[in-house]
Amino acid sequence: xxxxxxxxxxxxxxxxxxxxxxxxxxxxxxxxxxxxxxxxxxxxxxxxxxxxxxxxxxxxxxxxxxxxxxxxxxxxxxxxxxxxxxxxxxxxxxxxxxxxxxxxxxxxxxxxxxxxxxxxxxxxxxxxxxxxxxxxxxxxxxxxxxxxxxxxxxxxxxxxxxxxxxxxxxxxxxxxxxxxxxxxxxxxxxxxxxxxxxxxxxxxxxxxxxxxxxxxxxxxxxxxxxxxxxxxxxxxxxxxxxxxxxxxxxxxxxxxxxxxxxxxxxxxxxxxxxxxxxxxxxxxxxxxxxxxxxxxxxxxxxxxxxxxxxxxxxxxxxxxxxxxxxxxxxxxxxxxxxxxxxxxxxxxxxxxxxxxxxxxxxxxxxxxxxxxxxxxxxxxxxxxxxxxxxxxxxxxxxxxxxxxxxxxxxxxxxxxxxxxxxxxxxxxxxxxxxxxxxxxxxxxxxxxxxxxxxxxxxxxxxxxxxxxxxxxxxxxxxxx
Amino acid sequence: xxxxxxxxxxxxxxxxxxxxxxxxxxxxxxxxxxxxxxxxxxxxxxxxxxxxxxxxxxxxxxxxxxxxxxxxxxxxxxxxxxxxxxxxxxxxxxxxxxxxxxxxxxxxxxxxxxxxxxxxxxxxxxxxxxxxxxxxxxxxxxxxxxxxxxxxxxxxxxxxxxxxxxxxxxxxxxxxxxxxxxxxxxxxxxxxxxxxxxxxxxxxxxxxxxxxxxxxxxxxxxxxxxxxxxxxxxxxxxxxxxxxxxxxxxxxxxxxxxxxxxxxxxxxxxxxxxxxxxxxxxxxxxxxxxxxxxxxxxxxxxxxxxxxxxxxxxxxxxxxxxxxxxxxxxxxxxxxxxxxxxxxxxxxxxxxxxxxxxxxxxxxxxxxxxxxxxxxxxxxxxxxxxxxxxxxxxxxxxxxxxxxxxxxxxxxxxxxxxxxxxxxxxxxxxxxxxxxxxxxxxxxxxxxxxxxxxxxxxxxxxxxxxxxxxxxxxxxxxxxxxxxx
Numbered sequence: 001x002x003x004x005x006x007x008x009x010x011x012x013x014x015x016x017x018x019x020x021x022x023x024x025x026x027x028x029x030x031x032x033x034x035x036x037x038x039x040x041x042x043x044x045x046x047x048x049x050x051x052x053x054x055x056x057x058x059x060x061x062x063x064x065x066x067x068x069x070x071x072x073x074x075x076x077x078x079x080x081x082x083x084x085x086x087x088x089x090x091x092x093x094x095x096x097x098x099x100x101x102x103x104x105x106x107x108x109x110x111x112x113x114x115x116x117x118x119x120x121x122x123x124x125x126x127x128x129x130x131x132x133x134x135x136x137x138x139x140x141x142x143x144x145x146x147x148x149x150x151x152x153x154x155x156x157x158x159x160x161x162x163x164x165x166x167x168x169x170x171x172x173x174x175x176x177x178x179x180x181x182x183x184x185x186x187x188x189x190x191x192x193x194x195x196x197x198x199x200x201x202x203x204x205x206x207x208x209x210x211x212x213x214x215x216x217x218x219x220x221x222x223x224x225x226x227x228x229x230x231x232x233x234x235x236x237x238x239x240x241x242x243x244x245x246x247x248x249x250x251x252x253x254x255x256x257x258x259x260x261x262x263x264x265x266x267x268x269x270x271x272x273x274x275x276x277x278x279x280x281x282x283x284x285x286x287x288x289x290x291x292x293x294x295x296x297x298x299x300x301x302x303x304x305x306x307x308x309x310x311x312x313x314x315x316x317x318x319x320x321x322x323x324x325x326x327x328x329x330x331x332x333x334x335x336x337x338x339x340x341x342x343x344x345x346x347x348x349x350x351x352x353x354x355x356x357x358x359x360x361x362x363x364x365x366x367x368x369x370x371x372x373x374x375x376x377x378x379x380x381x382x383x384x385x386x387x388x389x390x391x392x393x394x395x396x397x398x399x400x401x402x403x404x405x406x407x408x409x410x411x412x413x414x415x416x417x418x419x420x421x422x423x424x425x426x427x428x429x430x431x432x433x434x435x436x437x438x439x440x441x442x443x444x445x446x447x448x449x450x451x452x453x454x455x456x457x458x459x460x461x462x463x464x465x466x467x468x469x470x471x472x473x474x475x476x477x478x479x480x
Numbered sequence: 481x482x483x484x485x486x487x488x489x490x491x492x493x494x495x496x497x498x499x500x501x502x503x504x505x506x507x508x509x510x511x512x513x514x515x516x517x518x519x520x521x522x523x524x525x526x527x528x529x530x531x532x533x534x535x536x537x538x539x540x541x542x543x544x545x546x547x548x549x550x551x552x553x554x555x556x557x558x559x560x561x562x563x564x565x566x567x568x569x570x571x572x573x574x575x576x577x578x579x580x581x582x583x584x585x586x587x588x589x590x591x592x593x594x595x596x597x598x599x600x601x602x603x604x605x606x607x608x609x610x611x612x613x614x615x616x617x618x619x620x621x622x623x624x625x626x627x628x629x630x631x632x633x634x635x636x637x638x639x640x641x642x643x644x645x646x647x648x649x650x651x652x653x654x655x656x657x658x659x660x661x662x663x664x665x666x667x668x669x670x671x672x673x674x675x676x677x678x679x680x681x682x683x684x685x686x687x688x689x690x691x692x693x694x695x696x697x698x699x700x701x702x703x704x705x706x707x708x709x710x711x712x713x714x715x716x717x718x719x720x721x722x723x724x725x726x727x728x729x730x731x732x733x734x735x736x737x738x739x740x741x742x743x744x745x746x747x748x749x750x751x752x753x754x755x756x757x758x759x760x761x762x763x764x765x766x767x768x769x770x771x772x773x774x775x776x777x778x779x780x781x782x783x784x785x786x787x788x789x790x791x792x793x794x795x796x797x798x799x800x801x802x803x804x805x806x807x808x809x810x811x812x813x814x815x816x817x818x819x820x821x822x823x824x825x826x827x828x829x830x831x832x833x834x835x836x837x838x839x840x841x842x843x844x845x846x847x848x849x850x851x852x853x854x855x856x857x858x859x860x861x862x863x864x865x866x867x868x869x870x871x872x873x874x875x876x877x878x879x880x881x882x883x884x885x886x887x888x889x890x891x892x893x894x895x896x897x898x899x900x901x902x903x904x905x906x907x908x909x910x911x912x913x914x915x916x917x918x919x920x921x922x923x924x925x926x927x928x929x930x931x932x933x934x935x936x937x938x939x940x941x942x943x944x945x946x947x948x949x950x951x952x953x954x955x956x957x958x959x960x961x962x963x964x965x
Contacts, residue, residue: 039580043800045573046560046582046679048714078796080843082820089799142804270843272852275686275793277715 008158021150022049033143043087068103085129093125309339335372374402486699500550549592572827582679600634629659654905661880661929672912676711697946701725734768739873750883756921788855795839880929919955
């Protein structure tokens with residue numbers, strides 16, 4: 001009997017507020033250590049938290065985007081534990097009464113099916129600081145710039161059954177929070193961090209014992225970590241052992257994972273309601289106000305792309321997945337006037353080039369307008385699709401507009417029928433044997449044989465001959 | 481000069497009978513000469529005080545003085561004061577110089593008041609005798625072999641000993657009212673949310689409230705007016721207008737209904753103390769008030785509920801004292817765990833550690849429902865008792881503490897006996913109500929306090945009720961021997 005993997009996720013999403021959740025310090029990334037930590041973030045004696053209304057708004061926007069229940073009231077609690085980068089000795093978070101209740105996210109899978117992942121809840125909390133162990137021999141440095149950065153922690157039900165599903169869900173979530181503008185989505189900077197709960201079982205059996213792999217901050221690491229852990233658990237069980245409930249850490253560099261602590265060592269966090277903060281009560285009118293400001297979300301955008309641009313559901317789901325992607329795509333459509341070509345180029349050559357260079361779309365050396373203008377040249381017959389690949393490469397490495405490159409490199413397509421006819425005549429004259437073979441062949445074999453002539457002609461024209469005209473003229477001459 | 485009340489001092493400054501520098505110097509001299517008998521100050525800020533006094537005099541010369549400008553006073557060492565050590569009575573913060581001012585400190589600074597120093601207190605405000613201070617106990621001016629009460633024992637003592645005309649204090653379970661009673665002065669714990677807690681080092685956040693201590697209700701009214709008000713930095717502070725607390729001070733008390741809870745006169749109350757309180761109640765009848773026998777049926781549950789909630793909150797509030805960023809750190813820690821353990825073992829005193837342990841226990845998995853949740857339910861019942869009572873009466877009166885000042889060490893070995901000191905004061909903190917204590921007699925030459933509990937935000941009426949009594953009594957004007965010199 002085969003094994004079934006059961007996966008649930010907890011995702012920490014840093015909210016894109018200007019200031020921290022309980023203080024006025026900046027949340028900007030990358031500042032000198034401890035330059036963005038005020039008295040509140042340092043937990044000086046006597047300080048008090050004041051809740052950032054913008055963090056509440058962003059959490060609620062997420063709740064609305066996943067069609068979640070929004071409880072009337074939510075409560076902040078203190079989660080008690082000692083760690084040097086946790087200045088108060090407790091994290092202010094939510095437990096019994098979170099800001100966002102049960103909701104769901106629908107994920108399109110590569111096989112064309114759609115899967116609903118249920119969200120158990122999402123709660124607001126503050127991030128901790130960072131411990132810097134590398135730079136100080138025998139000592140640890142503490143950077144509290146991140147301490148107090150607002151997070152929503154999103155907790156799913158154990159609804160995913162493979163690494164691919166988990167990653168597809170994670171990408172969808174990334175698209176939702178970036179489209180909402182509540183998170184910058186910069187995973188390398190820790191803006192979204194995934195904790196993965198994994199267990200395996202025989203199909204139809206009770207849930208197995210789960211482990212939690214913490215703090216995965218790229219989709220690739222997440223996929224690798226899940227596959228590794230699933231294999232490990234199956235090996236343990238097939239060797240007659242038992243999976244122990246534990247927290248694990250995955251190392252993306254060495255592609256290995258290790259146990260961090262077992263459940264027996266788990267803390268008793270002694271949660272209790274934070275007496276410094278009042279319960280948050282959400283008015284219906286505020287929810288209505290926020291609903292009106294919801295942007296077009298990936299699901300709606302996908303449907304529109306199918307209808308408006310005639311894309312396949314799968315292409316539409318890729319292009320609508322996140323705000324940067326969908327905006328880029330629509331700009332290419334506008335500039336090029338051809339949605340299908342735009343989709344092909346964005347999903348195909350552009351994505352491949354980005355992957356090769358390990359760049360995010362936002363860092364692409366080719367702008368949407370550059371790409372769109374180039375596609376327009378394909379559409380108006382100035383260049384062929386094949387030549388376009390050359391133009392794109394040059395655009396990527398050296399910059400410049402499509403027109404500039406076409407002009408400079410002399411890549412303009414030849415559509416002068418006289419010039420093409422001459423080339424065709426030359427090729428036919430130089431290939432009497434092939435001409436004879438062609439004319440002697442049956443109708444069904446001819447198209448294949450035509451390829452030889454087209455290849456020769458394109459070669460002779462350095463790829464610039466208009467393929468459609470080449471075809472027409474060639475057929476006329478051969479079958480004359 | 482030191483026989484003047486705070487209001488009289490302010491008036492004398494306005495009348496230019498003396499300068500702020502003169503009165504400040506006078507009190508600094510008294511502190512230097514007399515406080516060795518009391519130990520009521522942890523830190524005296526003489527130079528700073530004189531500079532503030534000069535600034536106050538200059539402000540008055542420019543015609544920009546407020547009524548309290550130039551008046552000397554002291555802050556309890558629980559309020560963060562920029563550039564000045566803020567110890568909270570603990571070794572843990574013996575080296576802590578606050579980089580910022582508490583809102584109360586800021587407000588008094590803005591009013592031009594002159595801080596003479598920081599007063600002694602039970603460590604982190606945990607105690608009812610001032611015996612838990614890292615800086616040693618405070619001696620009661622009426623009998624230096626006795627405690628001044630706590631935790632605001634230093635503030636109460638320096639006011640009673642005429643070392644300042646007034647002082648700030650805080651009250652979590654009675655820490656303003658009980659020492660006020662034991663030292664024969666007037667003190668008021670406002671409604672929870674009336675005064676900002678920003679910069680006031682937290683003991684139990686849902687119970688802590690700052691308030692003033694002085695000799696008279698009028699002084700207390702002046703000081704409260706200057707510290708109360710909304711503060712956006714404290715989410716539990718109410719955005720409610722601050723009335724003029726002097727406006728109704730002299731209002732007639734005829735028709736006033738005074739609730740006398742029978743639970744406050746039962747077993748455990750010193751008979752002589754009870755007699756003094758009864759005398760005061762009769763005095764109120766003479767002033768035209770009616771006494772109403774009332775019941776606060778859940779009174780007996782207040783102390784046990786408090787000793788779950790307050791330690792639970794403090795167990796988290798005091799976690800930040802970990803030796804990482806400021807304050808005490810143990811010598812040569814071996815590793816992180818060693819640093820935490822020894823820093824906290826050495827930096828905190830016994831009573832603080834006891835309460836952290838009790839609180840952590842009450843919040844532990846498996847005990848939360850039985851202790852913390854239950855205590856919160858009890859808290860609501862206690863609050864409901866008062867809500868019901870205030871449907872019938874205007875104020876509630878009773879003793880502030882069960883007996884007068886006791887000898888050092890008398891309750892040291894038995895924490896529960898010490899906890900019962902606050903049996904009459906704790907319920908008001910649990911309910912968030914305002915309470916005050918004013919002198920109403922003596923037992924064996926030691927002062928007795930009358931407690932007035934008011935309805936929410938009814939401080940003005942309480943001050944009126946207290947002031948009228950002080951117009952027909954002089955308990956609050958009595959002076960301990962040894963203070964006159």
